[in-house]
Amino acid sequence: MINEKLSPEQHEELLRALKTRFEKNMNRHKGFDWAKVQARLEDNTEKLWSLHEMEITSGEPDVVGHDEETGEYIFYDCSAESPKGRRSVCYDGEALKSRKEHKPKNSAIDMADTMGIELLTEEQYRELQKLGNFDTKTSSWVKTPSEIRKLGGAIFADFRYGNVFVYHNGAESYYGARGFRGSLRV
Incomplete structure (x- = not known):
């Protein structure tokens, strides 16, 4: 940080x-x-x-x-959609290095570390959704368990049809509508 x-x-x-x-x-x-x-x-x-x-x-x-x-x-x-300034990023630095072409500019984990914040966990993401409807058009990377990450995957979540959905993707993937949400303890 x-x-x-x-x-x-x-x-x-x-x-x-x-x-x-x-x-x-x-x-x-x-x-x-x-x-x-x-x-x-x-x-x-x-x-x-x-x-x-x-x-x-x-x-x-x-x-x-x-x-x-x-x-x-x-x-x-608590932005309605995944933060605009943190989209089009892959999951972490390892995933970023693994891309041979069309690399994104950054990764969610590296950006969060630089900002001094933590990615929301799946549990925290579900807690957030109890406070309103977030990510109805976008999705957000969430902290991925190490056993999933070791296999090359990462997880993300969104809110559709009145429910929170948690999905998987290759950690090196990135999309214009996917960013990440963070937490900070003060």
Whole structure:
């Protein structure tokens, strides 16, 4: 992860966007208080850069949970469709290297690492879908179990016909309508 600092303007703009989204989508975090979330963000400013990266790639990060033990707030990408700035990527660096031609520019795992976030797991993806309908026209890579990845595959998910579907593909594949969603604990 690159540990970058935001300018004061970027810092304020990000907090304003996060607060507005938080207030518009209270169903995602019933009973949560923005002042407590903001205080946590201000105490962990190194995480703001990752949230900023989620924001500028059209992820629309929002609070979806709170870990009572650690005090951390959990952010997921909550854009209606897979984030535009993270599409047309294969699953990981190994898959990217294996492509002989027509290589995508990046991979989901490498981009997430650079951004300082984690890909959603299948379980987290299913939790997200309880908060709304996401990926009704796109799909998102999800963290793939190592036994599947060792065999050359990777998994992705979407929401169609009122259900979450989880599929497989070769890890080296990429599509214009497939990106990835991330999570960040602050």
